[in-house]
Amino acid sequence: MGNRLSQECNICTEKKSPTLFLVVTSKCKHVKNICRDCVERHIDARLCGKGDVFIQCPFEGCKQVIEHNDVKRIVNHELFERFDTLSLRQTLRIMPDFRWCKNSMCGSGQIHYEKDDAPIMTCRSCGEKSCYTHDVPWHENMTCQQYEEKRKESEAATNHYLMKHTKPCPKCGTHIEKNGGCNHMTCKIRSCSYEFCWL
Known part of the structure; x- marks a missing residue:
């Protein structure tokens, strides 16, 4: 009898009361087979990971975007406030x-x-x-034209220094400066760590 009164979530596979399941968006074509907790965790992960407010339904194969009103209906107040703030910031940025x-x-x-x-x-x-x-x-005591000229000079000096004293990593292109030792180099970018010869 307990089995008839519970439903399995398509994401966490836990059996829960049918009242804990929801339709993620009004455009979703799948049945209510994802629990509120899983949808909330999905939204939280997207906001924390990339700060992305363009969030799709977590149901496999469903590409429907979870709209502003959907987020407000599904998540807790604190998470909605974060989503709302990020949405505003992204709108202002463009x-x-x-x-x-x-x-x-x-x-x-x-x-x-x-x-x-x-x-x-x-x-x-x-x-x-x-x-x-x-x-x-504001660049005090400089017009915008003077500031632009100084910025270009500084940029040119930086580029000159980089060309004279560094070499780009052959794999990722990050500039590496040799500070002594042998010619065996290892890129300091953790995701790269490419090894190459300075010469």
Whole structure:
């Protein structure tokens, strides 16, 4: 009799009360065979892993996107708040006139309608000044043109140093500087660890 009153989750394979199962999205074509806990864990893993808010239904073969209202209906309040914040940030990131405040203690941002015509942006929240054009803290005592010239000089000096004192890893391309020892080199990037001869 207990078996008739329980259902097996398609993901965790645990037998649970049918009330703990749900339709993930209104567009899903599969039956209610995934428990709420598994869907919540799936959403949490996607948010924690890549900070991705484009999350598909975890049912194998189902490609339906879990919409904003679906997430709100399924997950706990704390997880929904994280999803909502990441969704907002991703939306703001693609708005061309939006800039985040450069004060690391602030976390605010705003749209700067004047664009490059008036590049000094003053944060409405903390008052920190930043450059709209270069998306950096405001470069005091320099126009945007002077800042750009200095940035290019610095970039050229860095490239010159890298060409003269480093070699790219043949596998991943990361610049490696030889600091003595033999010519046997090992790339310090953990996922690469390619070994090669400096000469």
